[in-house]
Amino acid sequence: MRIWPHCIPCLTKVRLNEILKLPISDEKKIAAMARLMNETSKYIHSDSSTVKLATLSFRMVKEFSGVDDPYKSYKEESNRIASSLLERVREKIEIARGFEKFRKLVILAINSNMLDPGTPYNFTPRQLEQVLFDPNLKIDDTKKIYSKFFQVSSIVYLLDNCGEALFDLLLVEFLAENVSADIIVVAKGKPYQNDVTYNEALKLGFQEYAKVLSTESDAAGPIKGFISDRVLEEISNADLVISKGMANYETFLDEPFSNTVAFLLKAKCVPVATSLRVKPGDSIAYFLHKTNGN
Numbered sequence: 001m002r003i004w005p006h007c008i009p010c011l012t013k014v015r016l017n018e019i020l021k022l023p024i025s026d027e028k029k030i031a032a033m034a035r036l037m038n039e040t041s042k043y044i045h046s047d048s049s050t051v052k053l054a055t056l057s058f059r060m061v062k063e064f065s066g067v068d069d070p071y072k073s074y075k076e077e078s079n080r081i082a083s084s085l086l087e088r089v090r091e092k093i094e095i096a097r098g099f100e101k102f103r104k105l106v107i108l109a110i111n112s113n114m115l116d117p118g119t120p121y122n123f124t125p126r127q128l129e130q131v132l133f134d135p136n137l138k139i140d141d142t143k144k145i146y147s148k149f150f151q152v153s154s155i156v157y158l159l160d161n162c163g164e165a166l167f168d169l170l171l172v173e174f175l176a177e178n179v180s181a182d183i184i185v186v187a188k189g190k191p192y193q194n195d196v197t198y199n200e201a202l203k204l205g206f207q208e209y210a211k212v213l214s215t216e217s218d219a220a221g222p223i224k225g226f227i228s229d230r231v232l233e234e235i236s237n238a239d240l241v242i243s244k245g246m247a248n249y250e251t252f253l254d255e256p257f258s259n260t261v262a263f264l265l266k267a268k269c270v271p272v273a274t275s276l277r278v279k280p281g282d283s284i285a286y287f288l289h290k291t292n293g294n
Helices: 007-020 026-043 050-065 072-093 098-114 125-131 142-149 164-178 198-204 229-237 245-254 270-276
Strands: 154-158 182-187 211-214 240-244 260-266 283-288
Touching: 007 026, 007 050, 026 050, 050 245, 072 098, 072 125, 072 164, 072 198, 098 125, 098 142, 098 164, 098 260, 098 283, 142 260, 142 283, 154 164, 154 229, 164 182, 164 198, 182 198, 182 229, 198 211, 211 229, 240 245, 245 260, 245 270
Parallel strands: 154 182, 154 240, 182 211, 240 260
Antiparallel strands: 260 283
């Protein structure tokens, strides 16, 4: 996604806060912040990509601070709280079947996308239960997405954040049990914000229902030249891509593939919401159907 003026103070604040919260000395924090501000400015221009800038600036945070996984404790808390809700979730969906169950699972996967400290909402993992079961979708293409499952032979599912990944797992489990398509789940190869990594995805058990691939990178999304060629090839060849979260959505705006894509996300900022013609905070299940690359 091409950068908006809104993106610059937003991203800068997120990155500075990441450093501020790290368990390092004040002297190291100040030095890291100064280097971050200086280096990031070199990559900001009118044609900047939001996801590339986010990727490069997060790499700087890790390099300048010496902390490889700044969100480690946040991710652990997110997974712990999401896990504590799973029994109640299963009770709510156990009697549902077919499309009804699918839509409930999509709702859970989208609403749990609020687990993202890099947004303006100051949302905490402990608030998850308050929003998890909200059934409202501003863009609701769930029927189109559900129908597509039975017309394809390959699906690639792009994971996003920890915590929400447990609800993605329920959706992947549903797909494995109900459609004949081959399913590939893609996770980050290295820490990027609070996104789930390949090793974390394996710990959650995704390999029981799908092939799990690593991007071999800490890039924010499936950016060409930033992640493994194999993953890019799998995305390009898939009959259907399920794209979770804003960063993956923004990447597709930058570098559209020829696939049919189901975008499942919360529109958490003005630029993304505007691109979808919705309001910030709206829930989105958007089906982008492409035929013959058009």
